Amino acid sequence: MPILISIFVVSIVLYLYFKVRILNYKNPLYMHYTNGKARIALGLFISTFGMNQYAHYQSQFALFITIIFLALGVAQIVYGYKIFKHYRQEILKAEAAGDLG
Template structure:
């Protein structure tokens, strides 16, 4: 049940961040939303792969889960790495807080 909630929450976060990205004008803030959505889709892929393997438990599901785990891990790793670099580069423009 936890994985289903995580799947749903990560999809909602992905859609929310993509909508925010499309509304934003400044390029660094737009890139910040893009990287956060990449992390959200990575979480979705990992949780979906684990959930599919746990429910089906077949060799085909294991291969699909492994592919999803690899792709999701790559999305999270590179999204987080680039987001940290972007945040250190320009913390003023990447903060999403409004004053």
């Protein structure tokens, strides 16, 4: 249970950090890349929140809500990873071509 709460807190802090970090970038590639990392942190946050609620209440309704939160969290993690991976390759290509400066 303390592990879930620790992951819960770290993931929300990382999500907020990445969202604020997006404001510092002018290049859209870096903005999308950082947004992918933020989505991964958000998915982890949603998933651990659902698991924590089930660990706390342990009812059938809490299980239903946990399954929904896990599905949404995993969807965010997968989509964020795809964005992260795609824009990482785009940044590497742009750096190799010397476009990013």
